Structure formats: structure tokens, C-alpha cells
Amino acid sequence: MKNQLKFNDGKFTIMSLGDLHENRTLDNQNKINRRRDMHNFVKTGILAFKPDLIVLLGDTLMFKDESEDFSEYKSALRDVLKPVIDSGIPFCYVLGNHEHDAGQEDLVVSAYKEIETCIGENDPTCPRGNFNCNLLVKNSEGTEDIFNLWFIDSNNVCDNQEISVYDWVHQDQIKWYEEKALEIKLSHSGKTLPAILFQHTPVIEEYQLLREAKPHEIPFCAVEGHHKFKDKKYMLKDGVDGYLGEGPCSPCYNGGQFESWKRTGDVVAAFFGHDHTNDFTGYVDGIMLGQNKTSGFCCYTDGCRSAIRITTVYENDPRNVKSKVYHFKELGLQSTCLGPIEKRITDKQSIAMHKIGYAAAGITAATALTAGAAALIRKFKKK
């Protein structure tokens, strides 16, 4: 089997990358610098943590439309993923809403499939989505499967924006997951293999990691909820690690995916992309939910704070997954693509500037007009 995954010396390490939103063409110096910074970050992360698997959490590189030359898309994808491919470490991915936008999902999936180190094959028996699969992980001896990984397609935006901005994992996909999980269980002597699930759009249960902000917290620390939650301001509950930069943009309709994980009992942790500034980690009903903020420099961020997530599973206790987020600066790196202010401000300062404006953040109007500051005033687009 191509690149059979296995534990090494009792542990299995995964490096996951949030939305890169990379450009297909590098037609100016700024795009070149953004690509170079991202490559430097990914390469340094690989050298530092020596992952057994790398996972891309979607919105990596979009297909423009049907008129785009497929060979150009393929070569652009290879260049975006150069440090991942050159490492020789197997990688897998999920599709983000932007990979669905052009309706060229089959071409996107085939572009990934042609890359030698890309593992995972779409299961055609799943009735919805273009890339749903699972990968089994063997023990250190390579004698038996002891862990499982799910890669689920969370689809695109919702047809009815009144119900939800973003689509959800539907009942037919959930049925596929439950049947596949049962099949895995039956073929492993009735034993449920613990699993990690990767998906682009987060489940709505992420809101259970948040609490409503108190009035005095709202101006500085709280974030507005998304869509149907927009009338409330939120903060992370005590005990939830990491950073909340925006209201989770999960679907507003709950299709029952999280409940199906609880019924099935295999998913011990789930990791998501899509929300470019969130990197929190917490537990809902015993299942770890973790956000990956962007790992690149091409979409909105909160300063020089792109991050990677390192997740470790231990062979002697595979249900007790450990996961930690590492920011660009923490790896001793310096950006070449960000402006002078973006390079220096902290997450909190950046978010404060987004929310209450430059004057309140203590920045003079003259400074705010510099290129670096102007870059911070990006409109939050569809992510």
C-alpha cells in the first residue's frame, strides 16, 4: 500500500496547516515574498517537529474556472507544496469551500492524486462531497492497525443563505461515515479504533467552547458571533487554550455530525481550518476540537502570527491526543512580506485595531496611512 502510515517509537506526529489561500501565479514581488515566507515556515516546522504526516486543511489553492489551464494549476499546486513534497513525508488534505467554488473539484482532486507523496483516495461510495476518505495507522512494529484518520469534505456554501452561510456535512455523508466506522470495527475484531478527524469548516459545537462576554470585556477582548450568532459577543471559556480572533464560521444548521461522532465513539479529536485567525483548542463532551488559523500569508491574519499545529498520538494511550499551536515567530522566523507594523504587533493589538480603530489603539492617523497599517484594514472576505 502507498505510504502505509505507522507509529514511530511509540508516537505518531501530525503537522496540520490552515488555509494557505495561495496565489496561482507569482506576478509581483509581494506574492513572491508571501510564498517564500510560507515555504520557510513550513520547511522549518518540518525540520523542527519531524511529522509522520502533514495535513492541509483546505482553501489551499483555488481553481479559477473551467477556462483555466489545468496543467498550470497542477504546476502551481506543486510549487505551493514544494517544502511538503521535498520532505518526502506523506501528506493528505481536505477540500475547502474555495476549492469547490469553480466546480472543478475532480480536477483539483486529480492534481493532488498525481503528487507522489499525497496519500488518501476519495471513497466513491460516499454520496456527497468530492474527497472523503480514511487512513489507518499501524503500531510501531507495523503488525496491526491501532488508529484511524478521517478526512471529510464539508462542502461549499449553503444554497439557502437564510438557513446558513456555509453548507454542512449532510446526513448521507454521516451515514457513510457511520457505516465505514462499523466496517473498520468489524474488520478489527470488534475493536473501535480511536480516530482524529480533519475537516475544513468547523462544527457548530465550537460555540460550546465560548461564553458570552461581560459588558466591560466587549470593547477589547470579545468577538462577534457569526451569522445567527451575530447579536452576541463571545470569549473563550476558561480552560480553552489558544486564541479567538473571530466568531467561528461554522454552518448555522446542525446536521448532527458531532452527535454521530459521539454515537460511534471513535473520534477523539477533530481539527478544522476556515477561520483564519482562530487557533483555540478545547473539549466538548470529551472530544477535542481544535482550530488551525492560516499557516500562510495570503489571507487575512492578525499580524505576523501565522501558525502550524502539531498533534501527537501516543501508542500506549492513543485516546489521549496532545496538540499544540506554534506561531511563525516562535520558530525564530522573520517575515519578509509583512509591513513594519504587522511584523511587530501582537494578536491582541491587531484585533483591538480591527475592532476599535487605529485612534483607540493609540496609533496616529499619519502612521495609520502607512502601507503596513493599511494592509491591516483588509475587509474580511468570504473565507
Ligand SMILES: [Fe+2]
Ligand atoms: Fe473556507
Ligand SMILES: [Fe+2]
Ligand atoms: Fe479560507
